Amino acid sequence: xxxxxxxxxxxxxxxxxxxxxxxxxxxxxxxxxxxxxxxxxxxxxxxxxxxxxxxxxxxxxxxxxxxxxxxxxxxxxxxxxxxxxxxxxxxxxxxxxxxxxxxxxxxxxxxxxxxxxxxxxxxxxxxxxxxxxxxxxxxxxxxxxxxxxxxxxxxxxxxxxxxxxxxxxxxxxxxxxxxxxxxxxxxxxxxxxxxxxxxxxxxxxxxxxxxxxxxxxxxxxxxxxxxxxxxxxxxxxxxxxxxxxxxxxxxx
Numbered sequence: 618x619x620x621x622x623x624x625x626x627x628x629x630x631x632x633x634x635x636x637x638x639x640x641x642x643x644x645x646x647x648x649x650x651x652x653x654x655x656x657x658x659x660x661x662x663x664x665x666x667x668x669x670x671x672x673x674x675x676x677x678x679x680x681x682x683x684x685x686x687x688x689x690x691x692x693x694x695x696x697x698x699x700x701x702x703x704x705x706x707x708x709x710x711x712x713x714x715x716x717x718x719x720x721x722x723x724x725x726x727x728x729x730x731x732x733x734x735x736x737x738x739x740x741x742x743x744x745x746x747x748x749x750x751x752x753x754x755x756x757x758x759x760x761x762x763x764x765x766x767x768x769x770x771x772x773x774x775x776x777x778x779x780x781x782x783x784x785x786x787x788x789x790x791x792x793x794x795x796x797x798x799x800x801x802x803x804x805x806x807x808x809x810x811x812x813x814x815x816x817x818x819x820x821x822x823x824x825x826x827x828x829x830x831x832x833x834x835x836x837x838x839x840x841x842x843x844x845x846x847x848x849x850x851x852x853x854x855x856x857x858x859x860x861x862x863x864x865x866x867x868x869x
Contacts, residue, residue: 621648625658625708628654628682630657633655637714650695665723685709715833724794726794733797736799749820750775758853767784767789793815798863799815810831816860820841824842
């Protein structure tokens with residue numbers, strides 16, 4: 618079987634998640650050349666999914682993708698011996714190839730006693746922040762729900778929420794999977810939630826990012842384009858109703 622080295626070094630986490638479709642190909646022995654910035658994606662794919670990933674080669678840098686010229690410059694700096702015994706495979710940034718992941722039945726989960734949702738309001742890309750999420754009254758809109766805010770460092774959080782900070786994807790996995798649903802900005806975490814099969818709402822700042830949205834992933838998902846507070850509140854209530862009987866799958 619021919620080896621294929623998928624070059625994912627310096628890609629943003631969301632872009633890296635989009636590479637999952639390449640790892641369904643059984644005609645190759647798939648290896649990923651990534652870096653310290655997106656390592657958590659390959660850790661999750663390797664340990665929690667049945668994607669065909671033989672392993673990954675970790676480059677010791679934390680660069681992340683800004684444009685395709687930067688990606689190609691990054692590729693040119695990878696030592697040729699890293700992929701000498703196989704085929705180098707370059708990928709487009711965020712090609713929109715997101716789908717529900719083939720998760721392994723190895724994680725013990727149980728339905729929470731208090732229903733909760735997970736929320737991501739900021740990312741390291743500060744232009745993605747959506748003030749409409751902060752102006753939404755989650756407590757009033759979702760009485761009886763606990764709100765768990767996912768963030769990094771000192772990012773903004775929803776008032777009155779329980780805060781979970783600086784966790785890797787493999788740590789966020791069970792927390793998100795047990796949520797009734799997830800709402801967040803156009804970011805890796807919201808994409809990740811939809812790929813886990815969790816009903817997800819992605820809030821976009823404009824129509825240009827809808828191609829990166831969650832509606833194309835199988836399941837109950839919604840993309841909101843620059844919504845009003847009322848649109849956000851109405852969608853939260855709709856999802857709360859539609860997921861009322863959702864139970865966390867029992868894994869054995």
